[in-house]
Amino acid sequence: MSTILQAAPEAAQAPSGGRLNRLGAYTPSPAEIEHAARFRDYTVEYRPIRGRSITHHEDGFSRIGQISVDHDARLFKLYPYPHATTVDVRQMERTVAAIRSGYWGALPWQTSETGTQWATVAVRTSARRESEWPEVRVCKVESCQHFREWHRVDDEGSVRHFAVGADEPEGSPWQVGLQRTDDGPWQVSIDYAPDRPLTELEVAGLLSRIRWVAEDARRLNSPAVQEVPC
Ligand SMILES: [Zn+2]
Structure with missing residues (x-):
C-alpha cells in the first residue's frame, strides 16, 4: 500500500494549537467526568466516507478519520478514511472510550451546517506504518x-x-x-x-x-x- 501524502483539507478547519493531539495530555474536570455518563449507552457504528484521504502532518500525527455524535439516536458514528488500518480503527475506539470517560473537551469538535458535532481523529504517524498493519473496510x-x-x-x-x-x-x-x-x-x-x-x-x-x-x-x-x- 502506498503512503498517501497530500494537502490536508481539514487542517484549515481544525483549531490551531495542536488540539488534535491533546487526548493524552488532557485532564478532565470532575464536572466533565460526571457529564460523560450520558455517553455510556451510546452505540457505535462505522460508516464509509468518500472524498477524504489519510494525511500526515508535521506535528507527527496522521489524520485518519472522523467521529460524529448523533445525540437524538444516542449514537457515535465513526468514519475511517479510505485505506485506514487496524491501528486507525483501534484509535477511533479509544477515542470513544475517552469521550465516555470525560475527555469530550480534548477533541477539536466542530459543528456542521446541519448541527452535527464532529471531530477529526489523529494517530501518531510513527505508530501506524501502513505496510505493517492490515487495511480495513467498513x-x-x-x-x-x-x-x-x-x-x-x-x-x-x-x-x-x-x-x-x-x-x-x-x-x-x-x-x-x-x-x-x-x-x-x-x-x-x-x-x-x-x-x-x-x-x-x-x-x-x-x-x-x-x-x-x-x-x-x-x-x-x-x-x-x-x-x-x-
Ligand atoms: Zn460484512
Whole structure:
C-alpha cells in the first residue's frame, strides 16, 4: 500500500494549537467526568466516507478519520478514511472510550451546517506504518453479521462477509454459515473439525442445516435484497 501524502483539507478547519493531539495530555474536570455518563449507552457504528484521504502532518500525527455524535439516536458514528488500518480503527475506539470517560473537551469538535458535532481523529504517524498493519473496510452489507462494523482487507484486496441463518443446534460438531466477498454471491460455508465420526442423527441434522442455509443464500442473492446506501 502506498503512503498517501497530500494537502490536508481539514487542517484549515481544525483549531490551531495542536488540539488534535491533546487526548493524552488532557485532564478532565470532575464536572466533565460526571457529564460523560450520558455517553455510556451510546452505540457505535462505522460508516464509509468518500472524498477524504489519510494525511500526515508535521506535528507527527496522521489524520485518519472522523467521529460524529448523533445525540437524538444516542449514537457515535465513526468514519475511517479510505485505506485506514487496524491501528486507525483501534484509535477511533479509544477515542470513544475517552469521550465516555470525560475527555469530550480534548477533541477539536466542530459543528456542521446541519448541527452535527464532529471531530477529526489523529494517530501518531510513527505508530501506524501502513505496510505493517492490515487495511480495513467498513461493512455495507446489511445481511452481514458485521454490518456497520469493519472487516480486514485480505491480500487480494477483498473482504469476506459472514452471515448465519437459524441458530446452530447446541453442541454441533460443525458450523454452517454463509460467506461472500464484496463482489460475489453468498455461498454456503461448512466448518467441520472431524475428531470423530458423525452419528446418523448428526448426519441428518447437518444435511438439513445445509439445505436451510442454502435457502438463505438463495434469498439473500435475489435481486430484491440490496446493499444499503450509507
Ligand atoms: Zn460484512
